[in-house]
Amino acid sequence: MSIQTWTWILVGITFTLYIGIAIWSRASSTKDFYVAGGGVSPLANGLATAADWMSAASFISMAGIISFGGYDGSVYLMGWTGGYVLLALLLAPYLRKFGKFTVPDFIGDRYYSNTARSVAVFCALLVSFTYVAGQMRGVGLVFSRFLxxxxxxxxxxxxxxxxFYAVLGGMKGITYTQVAQYCVLIFAFMVPAIFISIQMTNNAIPQIGFGGVDENGVYLLDKLDQLHRELGFAEYTSGSKSTLDVFFITAALMVGTAGLPHVIVRFFTVKKVADARKSAGWALxxxxxxxxxAPAIAVFSRTNLIETVSNKEYATVPEWFKNWETTGLIEFNDKNGDGKIQYIGDASLNELTVDRDIMVLANPEIANLPNWVIALVAAGGLAAALSTAAGLLLVISSSVSHDLIKKMIKPSISEKGELVAARLSAxxxxxxxxxxxxxxxDFVAATVALAFGLAAASFFPAIxxxxxxxxxxxEGAVAGMVVGILLMLFYMTKFKFDWFGGGTKEDWWFGISPEGFGTVAMIVNFIVSIVISKFTAAPPKEVQEIVENIRIPSGVGEAYNH
Amino acid sequence: MKSYWKTNLRYLLILLIIWFLVSFGAGILFRESLDTIRIGGFKLGFWFAQQGSIYVFVILIFAYIKLMNTLDKKHGYNEDTND
Structure with missing residues (x-):
């Protein structure tokens, strides 16, 4: 069967599954809609969090970014996992104990102020919208290439x-579809990785395989470093970013991960505090x-790509090359007219550009894997994009229906009315x-990574x-959040969109890239919050009691209505 | 309550120091010197940055779960014991 037939079959089966789950688990109350009734088991929540978290960026783009950046790609690996340690240790248990529905809920109540709540709603919407647009693009990419x-x-x-499933099922529907989507996406990611690992290194475990040797007994990583040196690219295992920048980007991604509202909100769905800790463990x-x-796939596909195309006659390239060329994601420009593909580090002589986003999708084709595996990857990419999009949409809709309408504009709204509002905003x-x-x-691609900077600069210190x-x-928290997010927005728009006079790499403050600047903005947020709090009145007694209370895990009860 | 919170903060401090050392330490700041050591095909600093730190992160969270469950029990803060 052709790739296309296989893809239709696999995508059809998985989509039917998602819709079936949505019908089975539809929401009947706001509590169902916002936090899945508060009764999700830690294991299921861990699976759902993992699917929620791993977006089209993790599934489709990340291995490609590492593949082209080598060591530089480590910022994503450490940043997007290390954040879970912060989440499990510093945030999730306490927020669960607090027991409300959304992140602005916590900010608004802890800082006894609707100003703080509005700032939080604004940040949540900004972060979620920049993120969700990228997911829908990922869905489009998979459909256009494979179907x-x-x-x-x-x-x-x-x-x-x-x-269908977000509006009908709310958090409850989303949670159980995400459990299914995790299974689909991890299977789809692992199958080709294992195949290729066996093919290239004779080891079925990719994590070990990419440290192994090829058929000539040469370590794969040494071979790749060697190829990179010959072609004039930065050495694979060293990368080209400065140590300082790697440090700051990693920190921004970690802290941003811990501050992303769609991830935090998942920990409101479990029964008790111990379960919140446990589901963070499962999730990671x-x-x-x-x-x-992913880093193993990166090495395999990089080696395969170079060996398949470098210095080969253009007329003899394999079919996948032509297929991707038609989508414009691979471009070949025979500058010296010799009919061969010169793929080299020097930009003025290089003749081949390969979009990083296609590496995971093209990898099985490059390695000549069976058609059903290629189709599986397409279904997995869709699962990853859809599960994250759904989680983000829920944050957006609950920010509007709960934080804005119920908490600020019309507190008298009935439970039923709020549920309707939640569905409409979804x-x-x-x-x-x-x-x-x-x-x-244009800003989507540039800002998805920056969404983390925004989350790091705003939510993390306040929480x-x-x-x-x-x-x-x-006073301290509001000032900190406002200064943090404005500083981040300023730096990001200055260097990414050329506002405020723009600037180039040489103008970066202390050599820190916009991606890493979230760390600086976060530190500024911390300092501003602490200093201003010191010079203004202490929070009222009730609020201090709330803080005492969230530090003790017992007495959480059901996620209560309020 | 006071001693519970103090112990919790101590656990957090220790675990976060390890968290910092494996990622920002071994994976970034000391990478180049660690890269002179090799395990199979991996340079050690590179391995920490792309593999090792992630494994340690997982272990850290499960260690915290274990520590806190014991601590909760000791202070009578654990809820149902059916798991």
Missing amino acids: EVDINTGVMIGMIIVL LFIAILYTT VVAVCVAGYFGIHPP VLGIFSKRINK
Whole structure:
């Protein structure tokens, strides 16, 4: 059977499964809709968190980024996993004990102020929207390449599916679909990795395989370093970023991960505090399976790519090369007219550009794996993109229906009314996300990584200080968040969109890239919060009691209505 | 309550020091010197950055779960004991 037939079959089966789960687990109350009724088991929550977390970026782009960046790609590996340690140790248990529905809920109550709540809602919406647009784009990419439908039609199909289970099932529907989506995506990621690992190194475990030897007894990593040196690329295991920048980017990604509202909110869905800790552990374990495999795939596909195309006659390139060329994601420009592909580090002589995002999708084809494996990867990419999109849409819709409408605009709204509002805002959010998927503004690609900087600069200090200090008051927290997010927005727009006079790499402050600047903005947020709190009145007694209370795990009860 | 919180903070401090050492330490700041040591095909610093730190992160969280469950029990803060 052809790749396309296989893809239709596998995508059809998985989509039917997701819709079936959505119908079975639809939400009947706001508590169902926001936190899945608060009764999800830690294991299921761990699986759902892993799927929620691993987006199109993790599944489709990350191995490709590492493949092209070598050691530089480590920032994503450490950053996107290390954040879970912060989450499990510093945030999740306490936020669960606090027991509300959303992150702005915590900020608003802990800092006894609707100003703090509005700032939090603004940050949550900003972070979630920049992130969700990238997911819809990922859906479109998979559809257009493997099902040969128009990229916009692909986005529309994805929208309808997400709309169906997010609007119907809320958090409850999303949680159980995400459990299924994790299984699909991890299977789809591991099968080709194992195949290729056996093919190239004779070892079925990719994590060990990429430290192994090829058929000539040469260590794979040494061979790759050698190839990179010959072709004039930066050595694979050393990379080209400065140590300082690697440090700051890793820190920004870690802290940003811990501050992402769609991840935090997952820990509101379990029964008790101990379960929140436990599900963070499960989540990281499930994430680690993919994250430790990705660098192996990166090495395999990089070696394969160079060996397949470098210095080969263009006329004899394999079929996958031509297929990707038609999507514009591989471009060959025979500058010296010799009919051969010169793929080298020197940009003025290099004749081949390969979009990093295609490495995972093209990898099975490059390695000549059977058609069903290639189709499986397509289904896995869709699972990854859809599960993350759904989680983000829920944050957007609950920010509107719960934090804005119920808590600020119309507190008298009935439970039923709030549920309707939640569903309506989910519909609007899906349409907006779809619009950005079809008409991607230039900033999407640039800002998905920056969403982490924004989360690091705004939420993380406010939440951590709110738990670990009784002295931090609303003046301090609000000032910290506002200064943090504005500073981050300023630096990001200055160097990414050329606002405020723009600037180049040489103008970066202390040589820190915009991706790593979230760390600086976070530190500034911490300092501003602490200093301003010191010079203003201590928080009221009730608030200090809340803080005392969230530090003790017992007495959590059901996630209560309020 | 006081001693519970103090012990918790001590656990956090120790675990976060390890967290920092394996990632920012071994994977970034000391990578180049660690890279002179090799385990099979891996340079050690590179291995910590792309594999080792992640394994340690997982272990850290499960260690914290274990430590805190014991501590909760000791202070009578554990809820149902059915798991």
